[in-house]
Amino acid sequence: MRKDAESFIASAEYDLQTAEHMLTTGRYIYVVFICHLSIEKMLKAIVAAVIKKTPPKTHNLIYLIKLAEVSPPQELFNFVTKINNVSIVTRYPEDFSKLLEVYPKDIAEEYLAKTKEVVQCLKEDKRLKK
Numbered sequence: 276m277r278k279d280a281e282s283f284i285a286s287a288e289y290d291l292q293t294a295e296h297m298l299t300t301g302r303y304i305y306v307v308f309i310c311h312l313s314i315e316k317m318l319k320a321i322v323a324a325v326i327k328k329t330p331p332k333t334h335n336l337i338y339l340i341k342l343a344e345v346s347p348p349q350e351l352f353n354f355v356t357k358i359n360n361v362s363i364v365t366r367y368p369e370d371f372s373k374l375l376e377v378y379p380k381d382i383a384e385e386y387l388a389k390t391k392e393v394v395q396c397l398k399e400d401k402r403l404k405k
Contacts, residue, residue, distance in 0.1 A: 283320035303383035308365040310390035317397040324402040354389045
């Protein structure tokens with residue numbers, strides 16, 4: 276496996292742990308933000324394996340899914356689409372108080388649980404086993 280792919284995987288796992296810590300400390304917006312980052316890095320690990328070079332610097336998960344040539348189950352793909360759409364608002368909130376309302380604890384817990392499913396699914400990609 277490429278060294279950059281290994282680093283992306285290690286970083287994605289680290290990010291998942293960070294999201295868990297953010298959840299326990301009540302930083303729910305950052306749970307969502309870090310979940311997006313974790314999925315992004317797992318996809319970039321696969322992209323690195325597919326294109327045999329460093330993946331492009333993008334945060335667009337749908338674009339990365341296409342580059343990685345992966346087809347997650349529909350439920351997980353729907354979640355990736357959902358979290359992809361919140362990436363910008365969690366990075367650059369126009370109304371921070373509104374963002375706090377939109378991402379309470381139960382939503383953050385849901386995002387974290389689904390992100391773990393996505394990451395696990397992506398980790399099972401055969402191209403990461405080489």
